[in-house]
Amino acid sequence: MELLYHLLPDTTNLQLKRWQFDKGQGTITLIVSAVQTVINCPVCNHPTHRIHSRYERKLTDLSWADYSITLQLRVRKFFCINTLCKRRIFTERLTSVTAPWARRTLRLAQRLSAIGLSLGGAAGVRLSQHWGIKVSRNTLLNLVRSIPLPPIVTPHTLGVDDFCFRKCKTYGTALIDLEHSRPIALLKDAKAETLAEWLKAHPGVKVVSRDRSKTYESGIRQGAPEAIQVADRFHLLQNLFQTLEQVFGTHAKALKEVEKQVFNTDTKALKEVETAHNLSLIAVAEANPCPVVPRFPQNTSLKRKVQSAKARARRREIHEQVWSLRSIGLSVQVIAQSLGVAKNTVSNYLRCSTFTERRERSDQGLSLLNPYQDYLLSRWNSGNYNTQKLFEEIRACGYTGSYATVSRFTRYLKTLHRFEPAKGSTKNVSPRISSSSHRPLTPSRVTALVLRRPELTQPNPTFFCICSIQYS
Numbered sequence: 284m285e286l287l288y289h290l291l292p293d294t295t296n297l298q299l300k301r302w303q304f305d306k307g308q309g310t311i312t313l314i315v316s317a318v319q320t321v322i323n324c325p326v327c328n329h330p331t332h333r334i335h336s337r338y339e340r341k342l343t344d345l346s347w348a349d350y351s352i353t354l355q356l357r358v359r360k361f362f363c364i365n366t367l368c369k370r371r372i373f374t375e376r377l378t379s380v381t382a383p384w385a386r387r388t389l390r391l392a393q394r395l396s397a398i399g400l401s402l403g404g405a406a407g408v409r410l411s412q413h414w415g416i417k418v419s420r421n422t423l424l425n426l427v428r429s430i431p432l433p434p435i436v437t438p439h440t441l442g443v444d445d446f447c448f449r450k451c452k453t454y455g456t457a458l459i460d461l462e463h464s465r466p467i468a469l470l471k472d473a474k475a476e477t478l479a480e481w482l483k484a485h486p487g488v489k490v491v492s493r494d495r496s497k498t499y500e501s502g503i504r505q506g507a508p509e510a511i512q513v514a515d516r517f518h519l520l521q522n523l524f525q526t527l528e529q530v531f532g533t534h535a536k537a538l539k540e541v542e543k544q545v546f547n548t549d550t551k552a553l554k555e556v557e558t559a560h561n562l563s564l565i566a567v568a569e570a571n572p573c574p575v576v577p578r579f580p581q582n583t584s585l586k587r588k589v590q591s592a593k594a595r596a597r598r599r600e601i602h603e604q605v606w607s608l609r610s611i612g613l614s615v616q617v618i619a620q621s622l623g624v625a626k627n628t629v630s631n632y633l634r635c636s637t638f639t640e641r642r643e644r645s646d647q648g649l650s651l652l653n654p655y656q657d658y659l660l661s662r663w664n665s666g667n668y669n670t671q672k673l674f675e676e677i678r679a680c681g682y683t684g685s686y687a688t689v690s691r692f693t694r695y696l697k698t699l700h701r702f703e704p705a706k707g708s709t710k711n712v713s714p715r716i717s718s719s720s721h722r723p724l725t726p727s728r729v730t731a732l733v734l735r736r737p738e739l740t741q742p743n744p745t746f747f748c749i750c751s752i753q754y755s
């Protein structure tokens with residue numbers, strides 16, 4: 284009994300009367316009474332001793348071993364004796380045990396809040412079940428939402444950006460303390476007035492980093508007119524990325540040429556580039572003595588090629604018409620109506636006066652054969668040129684593609700004479716398809732290569748060839 288008394292959530296204000304143990308149900312019920320001597324009215328804080336009535340509350344507490352614990356708590360109602368107070372009768376508060384009207388003890392609520400904070404709703408429920416705590420996902424989330432926020436210290440450097448509650452429907456504003464890299468407030472909308480109000484209520488911001496939105500510009504001007512407004516790094520880089528992508532898009536032929544050169548690069552070509560640009564590419568070539576097989580071309584039918592060429596010619600024609608109509612001063616809407624195309628198409632074409640080639644498909648170069656190409660190459664270099672046999676071998680390993688694809692691949696290997704071992708040669712050459720050689724050189728990939736941080740950029744022949752073409 285004494286041990287149970289020490290396990291109560293508050294040993295000063297609670298008195299253990301008796302307890303019930305139900306082994307079958309796995310429950311322990313503790314019957315306790317509140318024995319506070321000083322009771323204050325929650326409205327006027329006036330002390331009182333006049334008891335109105337008594338009633339019982341049931342509170343779930345932390346489990347003990349495999350037993351769930353319920354506190355059957357006997358508490359009182361009091362009269363407020365302050366005649367000026369608007370509250371006549373109030374219930375006894377036990378601030379160290381539980382919140383008013385709560386069905387669980389504070390310590391259990393704190394435990395659940397910690398679970399909810401770490402794991403969220405669904406995962407939190409799964410862990411709680413393992414610990415013998417019955418709780419719903421919404422309860423966990425409500426507990427997390429009810430945790431009071433820490434006080435905000437207004438930063439000198441503030442980041443402002445929008446975020447969506449519902450994409451394309453409702454937006455809010457996120458405010459970030461850029462000195463400590465942490466969010467400090469979420470505003471209910473992305474309006475200038477709301478931001479201005481927040482800035483007025485939190486004076487002291489000296490620099491505000493934002494996107495190029497006119498709304499935020501106006502909000503900052505109203506709320507913190509003395510703060511310096513700067514463009515944030517993300518949007519500057521994003522703009523640079525989009526511009527570079529557009530520029531590289533107009534040099535699609537040059538990129539294809541680069542891709543071809545890189546995949547056919549031999550030591551001689553590397554030497555030439557190295558001499559021209561004083562770069563140590565030979566080291567790269569020597570570090571990778573296996574010759575690289577160019578990207579396995581896609582199976583594009585003649586009909587599809589013709590269709591693709593026709594579509595490209597049509598796009599090019601529209602691009603020229605858009606620019607000629609623009610040169611006589613027509614608006615985007617009028618151009619779109621006269622050419623019978625969407626306004627977005629006209630706007631896209633007007634972004635760049637040079638015709639931009641379409642991007643390659645993102646799945647270009649992906650084939651069911653890809654995982655087996657290294658194996659096929661090693662078998663090929665060991666002198667196994669029988670397509671049917673190779674097909675059966677990889678099918679036994681799990682290949683689910685067709686014989687025609689394997690046949691196309693082996694025909695392709697035959698065209699690469701320099702990789703075919705001489706008859707009777709004992710030298711085992713094992714060319715490998717490097718993963719990078721399989722990725723098409725799209726404008727976005729070239730842009731990423733150019734913008735990548737220098738410390739993350741490995742010596743890459745593709746990159747140096749791009750530079751050489753751009754500079755020449």
Ligand SMILES: [Zn+2]
Nearest residue numbers: 324327363368
């Ligand atoms: Zn009162």
